[in-house]
Amino acid sequence: MSSSVRVVIADDHPLFLDGLRGLLAELGATVVAEAQDGRAALDAVLRHRPDVVFMDLRMPGLGGIEATARIVEQAPDTAVVVLTMSEDTASLQAALQAGARGYLLKESSKKDVARALEAVARGELVIGPGVASKVRHAVGGFSPQVFPQLSEAEVRVLELMAEGLDNRSTAARLFLAEKTVRNRVSSILTKLDVTTRAEAMVRARDAGLGTGPAGPGSRADHPS
Known part of the structure:
Protein backbone atom coordinates (compact mmCIF):
# COMPACT_ATOMS: atom_id res chain seq x y z
CA MET A 1 0.00 0.00 0.00
CA ASP A 37 10.91 24.19 9.76
CA GLY A 38 7.17 24.27 10.22
CA ARG A 39 6.53 27.14 7.83
CA ALA A 40 8.38 25.39 5.01
CA ALA A 41 6.48 22.19 5.82
CA LEU A 42 3.14 23.97 5.51
CA ASP A 43 4.20 25.57 2.22
CA ALA A 44 5.34 22.18 0.88
CA VAL A 45 2.04 20.56 1.83
CA LEU A 46 -0.02 23.27 0.16
CA ARG A 47 2.14 23.03 -2.96
CA HIS A 48 2.38 19.24 -3.30
CA ARG A 49 -0.73 17.98 -1.46
CA PRO A 50 0.98 14.81 -0.16
CA ASP A 51 -0.78 11.90 1.49
CA VAL A 52 1.39 12.01 4.61
CA VAL A 53 3.71 14.42 6.42
CA PHE A 54 6.30 13.09 8.85
CA MET A 55 6.62 15.97 11.29
CA ASP A 56 9.28 16.66 13.89
CA LEU A 57 8.05 18.67 16.87
CA ARG A 58 11.05 20.82 17.71
CA MET A 59 12.13 22.92 14.74
CA PRO A 60 13.18 26.57 14.40
CA GLY A 61 10.51 29.16 13.73
CA LEU A 62 7.08 27.60 13.42
CA GLY A 63 7.13 24.45 15.54
CA GLY A 64 5.70 21.06 14.71
CA ILE A 65 2.53 21.39 16.80
CA GLU A 66 1.44 24.66 15.22
CA ALA A 67 2.44 23.43 11.77
CA THR A 68 0.34 20.30 12.33
CA ALA A 69 -2.70 22.35 13.33
CA ARG A 70 -2.38 24.55 10.24
CA ILE A 71 -1.93 21.59 7.92
CA VAL A 72 -4.98 19.85 9.37
CA GLU A 73 -6.99 23.03 8.84
CA GLN A 74 -5.73 23.94 5.37
CA ALA A 75 -5.04 20.48 3.89
CA PRO A 76 -7.34 18.06 5.73
CA ASP A 77 -6.68 15.22 3.27
CA THR A 78 -3.03 15.13 4.33
CA ALA A 79 -2.30 12.96 7.38
CA VAL A 80 0.31 14.27 9.81
CA VAL A 81 2.43 11.65 11.55
CA VAL A 82 4.65 13.08 14.27
CA LEU A 83 8.11 11.52 14.31
CA THR A 84 9.98 12.79 17.35
CA MET A 85 12.28 12.04 20.25
CA SER A 86 9.71 13.43 22.71
CA GLU A 87 8.15 10.71 24.85
CA ASP A 88 6.40 13.02 27.31
CA THR A 89 2.64 12.95 27.66
CA ALA A 90 2.31 16.71 27.12
CA SER A 91 3.84 16.50 23.63
CA LEU A 92 1.70 13.50 22.73
CA GLN A 93 -1.45 15.23 23.95
CA ALA A 94 -0.62 18.46 22.11
CA ALA A 95 0.05 16.58 18.86
CA LEU A 96 -3.22 14.64 19.03
CA GLN A 97 -5.19 17.76 19.91
CA ALA A 98 -3.61 19.54 16.93
CA GLY A 99 -4.96 16.79 14.70
CA ALA A 100 -1.98 14.49 14.16
CA ARG A 101 -3.04 11.05 12.95
CA GLY A 102 0.10 9.33 14.18
CA TYR A 103 2.82 9.64 16.81
CA LEU A 104 6.07 7.68 16.50
CA LEU A 105 9.43 7.94 18.20
CA LYS A 106 12.53 8.44 16.07
CA GLU A 107 13.82 5.11 17.33
CA SER A 108 10.90 3.38 15.57
CA SER A 109 11.72 0.40 13.39
CA LYS A 110 11.22 0.14 9.65
CA LYS A 111 8.23 -2.09 10.38
CA ASP A 112 6.68 0.58 12.62
CA VAL A 113 7.04 3.23 9.91
CA ALA A 114 5.55 0.90 7.29
CA ARG A 115 2.58 0.14 9.53
CA ALA A 116 2.08 3.84 10.19
CA LEU A 117 1.91 4.57 6.46
CA GLU A 118 -0.64 1.81 5.95
CA ALA A 119 -2.73 2.74 8.99
CA VAL A 120 -3.07 6.43 8.18
CA ALA A 121 -3.87 5.52 4.58
CA ARG A 122 -6.88 3.65 6.02
CA GLY A 123 -7.87 6.75 7.97
CA GLU A 124 -6.82 5.31 11.32
CA LEU A 125 -4.87 6.76 14.21
CA VAL A 126 -1.50 5.10 14.80
CA ILE A 127 0.54 5.33 17.98
CA GLY A 128 4.03 3.86 18.11
CA PRO A 129 4.81 1.05 20.56
CA GLY A 130 7.07 3.27 22.62
CA VAL A 131 4.31 5.72 23.47
CA ALA A 132 1.11 3.65 23.20
CA SER A 133 0.89 3.18 26.97
CA LYS A 134 0.78 6.97 27.42
CA VAL A 135 -2.31 7.43 25.27
CA ARG A 136 -4.68 6.69 28.13
CA HIS A 137 -3.26 9.59 30.11
CA ALA A 138 -3.17 11.91 27.10
CA VAL A 139 -6.74 11.40 25.92
CA GLY A 140 -8.44 9.91 28.95
CA GLY A 141 -8.60 6.36 27.60
CA PHE A 142 -8.89 5.05 24.06
CA SER A 143 -11.55 6.88 22.14
CA PRO A 144 -13.83 5.25 19.60
CA GLN A 145 -12.33 7.83 17.20
CA VAL A 146 -9.31 5.54 16.90
CA PHE A 147 -11.70 3.40 14.84
CA PRO A 148 -14.62 5.75 14.15
CA GLN A 149 -16.68 2.96 12.60
CA LEU A 150 -16.74 1.10 15.95
CA SER A 151 -18.87 1.84 18.98
CA GLU A 152 -17.18 2.56 22.30
CA ALA A 153 -18.20 -0.90 23.53
CA GLU A 154 -16.65 -2.52 20.46
CA VAL A 155 -13.40 -0.59 20.96
CA ARG A 156 -13.19 -1.97 24.51
CA VAL A 157 -13.57 -5.51 23.17
CA LEU A 158 -11.03 -4.87 20.41
CA GLU A 159 -8.52 -3.56 22.94
CA LEU A 160 -8.78 -6.78 24.95
CA MET A 161 -8.49 -8.81 21.75
CA ALA A 162 -5.26 -6.93 21.04
CA GLU A 163 -4.01 -7.93 24.49
CA GLY A 164 -4.58 -11.57 23.54
CA LEU A 165 -7.72 -12.32 25.55
CA ASP A 166 -10.17 -14.87 24.19
CA ASN A 167 -13.94 -14.40 24.30
CA ARG A 168 -14.39 -16.04 27.70
CA SER A 169 -11.66 -13.94 29.32
CA THR A 170 -12.97 -10.78 27.66
CA ALA A 171 -16.48 -11.52 28.91
CA ALA A 172 -15.17 -11.98 32.45
CA ARG A 173 -13.14 -8.77 32.30
CA LEU A 174 -16.08 -6.70 31.04
CA PHE A 175 -18.77 -8.51 33.07
CA LEU A 176 -20.61 -9.54 29.92
CA ALA A 177 -22.13 -12.74 28.64
CA GLU A 178 -19.78 -14.66 26.36
CA LYS A 179 -22.44 -14.60 23.64
CA THR A 180 -22.48 -10.80 23.80
CA VAL A 181 -18.71 -10.73 23.29
CA ARG A 182 -18.97 -13.14 20.34
CA ASN A 183 -21.55 -10.87 18.72
CA ARG A 184 -19.34 -7.82 19.24
CA VAL A 185 -16.32 -9.61 17.81
CA SER A 186 -18.31 -10.55 14.70
CA SER A 187 -19.42 -6.93 14.34
CA ILE A 188 -15.83 -5.70 14.76
CA LEU A 189 -14.53 -8.02 12.04
CA THR A 190 -17.26 -6.87 9.67
CA LYS A 191 -16.69 -3.17 10.34
CA LEU A 192 -12.90 -3.49 10.01
CA ASP A 193 -13.35 -5.52 6.81
CA VAL A 194 -11.20 -8.40 8.07
CA THR A 195 -11.96 -12.11 8.33
CA THR A 196 -9.94 -13.29 11.33
CA ARG A 197 -9.20 -12.24 14.89
CA ALA A 198 -5.51 -12.19 14.02
CA GLU A 199 -6.07 -9.52 11.37
CA ALA A 200 -8.17 -7.45 13.78
CA MET A 201 -5.47 -7.76 16.44
CA VAL A 202 -2.81 -6.47 14.05
CA ARG A 203 -5.00 -3.51 13.10
CA ALA A 204 -5.66 -2.77 16.77
CA ARG A 205 -2.01 -2.97 17.77
CA ASP A 206 -1.02 -0.74 14.85
CA ALA A 207 -3.39 1.86 16.32
CA GLY A 208 -1.85 1.55 19.78
CA LEU A 209 -4.40 -0.74 21.41
CA GLY A 210 -3.19 -3.68 23.45
CA THR A 211 -0.06 -3.81 25.56
CA GLY A 212 1.40 -7.27 25.29
CA PRO A 213 1.69 -10.48 23.29
CA ALA A 214 -1.11 -12.97 23.08
CA GLY A 215 -1.25 -15.14 26.16
CA PRO A 216 -2.32 -18.75 26.69
CA GLY A 217 -5.98 -17.75 26.55
CA SER A 218 -5.64 -16.15 23.13
CA ARG A 219 -7.84 -17.25 20.25
CA ALA A 220 -6.05 -15.21 17.60
CA ASP A 221 -6.53 -17.89 14.97
CA HIS A 222 -10.30 -18.01 15.28
CA PRO A 223 -12.70 -15.44 13.78
CA SER A 224 -15.06 -15.41 16.76
Whole structure:
Protein backbone atom coordinates (compact mmCIF):
# COMPACT_ATOMS: atom_id res chain seq x y z
CA MET A 1 0.00 0.00 0.00
CA SER A 2 2.87 2.39 0.77
CA SER A 3 4.01 2.24 -2.89
CA SER A 4 1.48 4.92 -3.85
CA VAL A 5 2.00 7.15 -0.81
CA ARG A 6 3.40 10.65 -1.41
CA VAL A 7 5.28 12.06 1.57
CA VAL A 8 6.68 15.35 2.87
CA ILE A 9 9.37 15.14 5.56
CA ALA A 10 9.76 17.99 8.06
CA ASP A 11 12.87 17.82 10.25
CA ASP A 12 15.82 20.13 10.88
CA HIS A 13 18.43 17.39 11.33
CA PRO A 14 20.11 16.59 7.97
CA LEU A 15 21.34 13.16 9.04
CA PHE A 16 17.88 12.11 10.18
CA LEU A 17 16.38 13.49 6.96
CA ASP A 18 18.80 11.39 4.93
CA GLY A 19 18.01 8.26 6.91
CA LEU A 20 14.24 8.68 6.74
CA ARG A 21 14.38 9.48 3.03
CA GLY A 22 16.25 6.24 2.42
CA LEU A 23 13.86 4.23 4.59
CA LEU A 24 10.81 5.60 2.80
CA ALA A 25 12.40 4.79 -0.55
CA GLU A 26 12.87 1.19 0.62
CA LEU A 27 9.18 1.09 1.50
CA GLY A 28 8.23 2.34 -1.95
CA ALA A 29 6.91 5.73 -0.82
CA THR A 30 7.70 8.88 -2.80
CA VAL A 31 9.22 11.84 -0.95
CA VAL A 32 7.91 14.88 -2.82
CA ALA A 33 9.48 17.55 -0.60
CA GLU A 34 11.56 18.14 2.52
CA ALA A 35 11.39 21.00 5.00
CA GLN A 36 13.51 22.09 7.95
CA ASP A 37 10.91 24.19 9.76
CA GLY A 38 7.17 24.27 10.22
CA ARG A 39 6.53 27.14 7.83
CA ALA A 40 8.38 25.39 5.01
CA ALA A 41 6.48 22.19 5.82
CA LEU A 42 3.14 23.97 5.51
CA ASP A 43 4.20 25.57 2.22
CA ALA A 44 5.34 22.18 0.88
CA VAL A 45 2.04 20.56 1.83
CA LEU A 46 -0.02 23.27 0.16
CA ARG A 47 2.14 23.03 -2.96
CA HIS A 48 2.38 19.24 -3.30
CA ARG A 49 -0.73 17.98 -1.46
CA PRO A 50 0.98 14.81 -0.16
CA ASP A 51 -0.78 11.90 1.49
CA VAL A 52 1.39 12.01 4.61
CA VAL A 53 3.71 14.42 6.42
CA PHE A 54 6.30 13.09 8.85
CA MET A 55 6.62 15.97 11.29
CA ASP A 56 9.28 16.66 13.89
CA LEU A 57 8.05 18.67 16.87
CA ARG A 58 11.05 20.82 17.71
CA MET A 59 12.13 22.92 14.74
CA PRO A 60 13.18 26.57 14.40
CA GLY A 61 10.51 29.16 13.73
CA LEU A 62 7.08 27.60 13.42
CA GLY A 63 7.13 24.45 15.54
CA GLY A 64 5.70 21.06 14.71
CA ILE A 65 2.53 21.39 16.80
CA GLU A 66 1.44 24.66 15.22
CA ALA A 67 2.44 23.43 11.77
CA THR A 68 0.34 20.30 12.33
CA ALA A 69 -2.70 22.35 13.33
CA ARG A 70 -2.38 24.55 10.24
CA ILE A 71 -1.93 21.59 7.92
CA VAL A 72 -4.98 19.85 9.37
CA GLU A 73 -6.99 23.03 8.84
CA GLN A 74 -5.73 23.94 5.37
CA ALA A 75 -5.04 20.48 3.89
CA PRO A 76 -7.34 18.06 5.73
CA ASP A 77 -6.68 15.22 3.27
CA THR A 78 -3.03 15.13 4.33
CA ALA A 79 -2.30 12.96 7.38
CA VAL A 80 0.31 14.27 9.81
CA VAL A 81 2.43 11.65 11.55
CA VAL A 82 4.65 13.08 14.27
CA LEU A 83 8.11 11.52 14.31
CA THR A 84 9.98 12.79 17.35
CA MET A 85 12.28 12.04 20.25
CA SER A 86 9.71 13.43 22.71
CA GLU A 87 8.15 10.71 24.85
CA ASP A 88 6.40 13.02 27.31
CA THR A 89 2.64 12.95 27.66
CA ALA A 90 2.31 16.71 27.12
CA SER A 91 3.84 16.50 23.63
CA LEU A 92 1.70 13.50 22.73
CA GLN A 93 -1.45 15.23 23.95
CA ALA A 94 -0.62 18.46 22.11
CA ALA A 95 0.05 16.58 18.86
CA LEU A 96 -3.22 14.64 19.03
CA GLN A 97 -5.19 17.76 19.91
CA ALA A 98 -3.61 19.54 16.93
CA GLY A 99 -4.96 16.79 14.70
CA ALA A 100 -1.98 14.49 14.16
CA ARG A 101 -3.04 11.05 12.95
CA GLY A 102 0.10 9.33 14.18
CA TYR A 103 2.82 9.64 16.81
CA LEU A 104 6.07 7.68 16.50
CA LEU A 105 9.43 7.94 18.20
CA LYS A 106 12.53 8.44 16.07
CA GLU A 107 13.82 5.11 17.33
CA SER A 108 10.90 3.38 15.57
CA SER A 109 11.72 0.40 13.39
CA LYS A 110 11.22 0.14 9.65
CA LYS A 111 8.23 -2.09 10.38
CA ASP A 112 6.68 0.58 12.62
CA VAL A 113 7.04 3.23 9.91
CA ALA A 114 5.55 0.90 7.29
CA ARG A 115 2.58 0.14 9.53
CA ALA A 116 2.08 3.84 10.19
CA LEU A 117 1.91 4.57 6.46
CA GLU A 118 -0.64 1.81 5.95
CA ALA A 119 -2.73 2.74 8.99
CA VAL A 120 -3.07 6.43 8.18
CA ALA A 121 -3.87 5.52 4.58
CA ARG A 122 -6.88 3.65 6.02
CA GLY A 123 -7.87 6.75 7.97
CA GLU A 124 -6.82 5.31 11.32
CA LEU A 125 -4.87 6.76 14.21
CA VAL A 126 -1.50 5.10 14.80
CA ILE A 127 0.54 5.33 17.98
CA GLY A 128 4.03 3.86 18.11
CA PRO A 129 4.81 1.05 20.56
CA GLY A 130 7.07 3.27 22.62
CA VAL A 131 4.31 5.72 23.47
CA ALA A 132 1.11 3.65 23.20
CA SER A 133 0.89 3.18 26.97
CA LYS A 134 0.78 6.97 27.42
CA VAL A 135 -2.31 7.43 25.27
CA ARG A 136 -4.68 6.69 28.13
CA HIS A 137 -3.26 9.59 30.11
CA ALA A 138 -3.17 11.91 27.10
CA VAL A 139 -6.74 11.40 25.92
CA GLY A 140 -8.44 9.91 28.95
CA GLY A 141 -8.60 6.36 27.60
CA PHE A 142 -8.89 5.05 24.06
CA SER A 143 -11.55 6.88 22.14
CA PRO A 144 -13.83 5.25 19.60
CA GLN A 145 -12.33 7.83 17.20
CA VAL A 146 -9.31 5.54 16.90
CA PHE A 147 -11.70 3.40 14.84
CA PRO A 148 -14.62 5.75 14.15
CA GLN A 149 -16.68 2.96 12.60
CA LEU A 150 -16.74 1.10 15.95
CA SER A 151 -18.87 1.84 18.98
CA GLU A 152 -17.18 2.56 22.30
CA ALA A 153 -18.20 -0.90 23.53
CA GLU A 154 -16.65 -2.52 20.46
CA VAL A 155 -13.40 -0.59 20.96
CA ARG A 156 -13.19 -1.97 24.51
CA VAL A 157 -13.57 -5.51 23.17
CA LEU A 158 -11.03 -4.87 20.41
CA GLU A 159 -8.52 -3.56 22.94
CA LEU A 160 -8.78 -6.78 24.95
CA MET A 161 -8.49 -8.81 21.75
CA ALA A 162 -5.26 -6.93 21.04
CA GLU A 163 -4.01 -7.93 24.49
CA GLY A 164 -4.58 -11.57 23.54
CA LEU A 165 -7.72 -12.32 25.55
CA ASP A 166 -10.17 -14.87 24.19
CA ASN A 167 -13.94 -14.40 24.30
CA ARG A 168 -14.39 -16.04 27.70
CA SER A 169 -11.66 -13.94 29.32
CA THR A 170 -12.97 -10.78 27.66
CA ALA A 171 -16.48 -11.52 28.91
CA ALA A 172 -15.17 -11.98 32.45
CA ARG A 173 -13.14 -8.77 32.30
CA LEU A 174 -16.08 -6.70 31.04
CA PHE A 175 -18.77 -8.51 33.07
CA LEU A 176 -20.61 -9.54 29.92
CA ALA A 177 -22.13 -12.74 28.64
CA GLU A 178 -19.78 -14.66 26.36
CA LYS A 179 -22.44 -14.60 23.64
CA THR A 180 -22.48 -10.80 23.80
CA VAL A 181 -18.71 -10.73 23.29
CA ARG A 182 -18.97 -13.14 20.34
CA ASN A 183 -21.55 -10.87 18.72
CA ARG A 184 -19.34 -7.82 19.24
CA VAL A 185 -16.32 -9.61 17.81
CA SER A 186 -18.31 -10.55 14.70
CA SER A 187 -19.42 -6.93 14.34
CA ILE A 188 -15.83 -5.70 14.76
CA LEU A 189 -14.53 -8.02 12.04
CA THR A 190 -17.26 -6.87 9.67
CA LYS A 191 -16.69 -3.17 10.34
CA LEU A 192 -12.90 -3.49 10.01
CA ASP A 193 -13.35 -5.52 6.81
CA VAL A 194 -11.20 -8.40 8.07
CA THR A 195 -11.96 -12.11 8.33
CA THR A 196 -9.94 -13.29 11.33
CA ARG A 197 -9.20 -12.24 14.89
CA ALA A 198 -5.51 -12.19 14.02
CA GLU A 199 -6.07 -9.52 11.37
CA ALA A 200 -8.17 -7.45 13.78
CA MET A 201 -5.47 -7.76 16.44
CA VAL A 202 -2.81 -6.47 14.05
CA ARG A 203 -5.00 -3.51 13.10
CA ALA A 204 -5.66 -2.77 16.77
CA ARG A 205 -2.01 -2.97 17.77
CA ASP A 206 -1.02 -0.74 14.85
CA ALA A 207 -3.39 1.86 16.32
CA GLY A 208 -1.85 1.55 19.78
CA LEU A 209 -4.40 -0.74 21.41
CA GLY A 210 -3.19 -3.68 23.45
CA THR A 211 -0.06 -3.81 25.56
CA GLY A 212 1.40 -7.27 25.29
CA PRO A 213 1.69 -10.48 23.29
CA ALA A 214 -1.11 -12.97 23.08
CA GLY A 215 -1.25 -15.14 26.16
CA PRO A 216 -2.32 -18.75 26.69
CA GLY A 217 -5.98 -17.75 26.55
CA SER A 218 -5.64 -16.15 23.13
CA ARG A 219 -7.84 -17.25 20.25
CA ALA A 220 -6.05 -15.21 17.60
CA ASP A 221 -6.53 -17.89 14.97
CA HIS A 222 -10.30 -18.01 15.28
CA PRO A 223 -12.70 -15.44 13.78
CA SER A 224 -15.06 -15.41 16.76
